[in-house]
Amino acid sequence: MKHVLNRAFLGNYDFGMIASLLGLVGLLVGCGSNTDFSMPNVLLIVADDQGYGDVGFHDNEIIDTPVLDRLASESVEFTRFYVSPVCAPTRASLLTGRYHLATGTRWVTHREEVMREEEVTLAELFGAYGYRTGLFGKWHNGKQFPHDPNGQGFQEFFGFTEGHLNNYFDAKQIHNQVVEPTKGYLPDVLTDKALGFMNKEEPFFAMVSFNTPHSPFQVPDTYFDKYKDKGLNDKNASVYGMVENIDDNVGRLLKALQKTGKDKNTIVIFMSDNGPNGIRYNANLKGIKSHVDEGGVRSPFLVRYPNKGWVSKTIDDPIAHIDLLPTLAEVIGLTVPDSIRIHGRSVVPLVQGEPLEERFLFxxxxxxxxxxxxxxxxxxxxxxxxxxxxxxxxxxxxxxxxxxxxxxxxxxxxxxxxxxxxxxxxxxNADYNGKTKIQIGHPGIPKVEFPTQEAVSYLQTTFRGKQGWANDFFTQWSDSSRASWDFDSKGIESYEVYVEMSGQVKDAGVVNLRMVNQSLQGSITAILTKSKIESPDRVPRGEVYAYDWPRIYVGDFRSTQGENMISLSTTGLMNAEIKSIQFILKEEKK
Structure with a gap:
């Protein structure tokens, strides 16, 4: 059933798939109380590393967030809305209504961030109920299909799958499996794409997942200079400038809703995914990002829905990210099947002035x-x-x-x-069976990447960024180095296989890839040099820099169904660095 929903937008139709899809739609719509398709639109806006105190309406006297301040005055504000201490776990919970540990998502890298494809997301529920679904920006719950946004119910995806990007200006983004260049500051670009999506037919579910104010700290001069003039250091001037840019883009989204007359029938939600990424004003709460204290997990949370009177109200009862799915489901009139095993609960009664029984939040x-x-x-x-x-x-x-x-x-x-x-x-944790494997063999998916930070084992090498965050790569690679990746082939497809890498050649270099019953080799006869992409950072970064990488062809591979492992080694290389292995679908080279 999952793969019916996953693949429909890619055009891989057959009668069995269509029948199954229609059966699911009928089941879910039949569960609801409203089937006339006059349901509200949903605009979910998620900031990245914006703290509870990074808004004017929480008494921050330095930052300027006039749009969010006004939205707060027009919304139901839950003052005690709890998320997870870091990005990927929060996103898994708000998408599924389940605690992130139950979805397979444990952390933020090394495939600990990947959510199982069996999980049912907001996008899948909305899509089955007749909504157009779109995600614009950060995903961070799986890089490869079917763990990516398209595989988890988003019919339209424009953004990035990793935990962060290395550059925020003129950044390459993924548009439904295909890499596209962009021009300008990324939050502005993401807003442009979301506006194009929202201006089409209703109902829609649009998730605008900004990449800011997460590091690296890059922001246009106008925003940065304003906060430097207020006496802030470079980091905080960057953060506050990034947040003000978010505020401006939220303003663009709200104006578009008003201009098209969709504002009254659109549920607008604003939140962040964890506490602030550094020590700054946080409404005096204890803790920052990655901490389990109040300051690490308490997020601004606003919800406005004029047609139902969800405006101008403050609620102090504690709620959490797991409550988003069941709440939206009740508002729309969709009964969530018990088989999904939701951990959250609808908070509609609280908005209506009715108390809810106290419960544990973990x-x-x-x-x-x-x-x-x-x-x-x-x-x-x-x-x-x-x-x-x-x-x-x-x-x-x-x-x-x-x-x-x-x-x-x-x-x-x-x-x-x-x-x-x-x-x-x-x-x-009862159903945890280990990290999800990378999958290949899905028809119509043009590329499958095996990044170094997702290797299941590696020897005699290290990460350039030490921890192996998103976009990292192996360095100090030698002929005694080894790395391997587990994968699961779901079908029979033909690929060209490449390795992204740099390095010096002793005499004749060879890249070796070994899989069950097959070995591939690529020859290197000249120095391979990666080229650094210039980065307009305001402060020294903790992440690795972005590079354009040489790519070595190592052979063709035809997948067969079943689990497999790919191991990487080299001979004849010195001072090598490895970025990824890439499987390029031969019929659809991208």
Missing amino acids: THQVVRKFDTIPAAVRKGNWLLTIKPRDTALFNLEVDPYQKNNLFENKLEKASQFLNAYRIWFAQV
């Missing part, structure tokens, strides 16, 4: 290696944080900034929270 974070902690448990006004060297209990009603640890005074409550966490952790 947070988990990875610090490079998966473990049971760091973690946090919230219920009502109580917060328990569980860290390697500290477990603390806070009453946020009287201590919102986490100054007074009540753990020793409230041992019974702390024990209750700890026990609830242990049970939850076991439940959400």
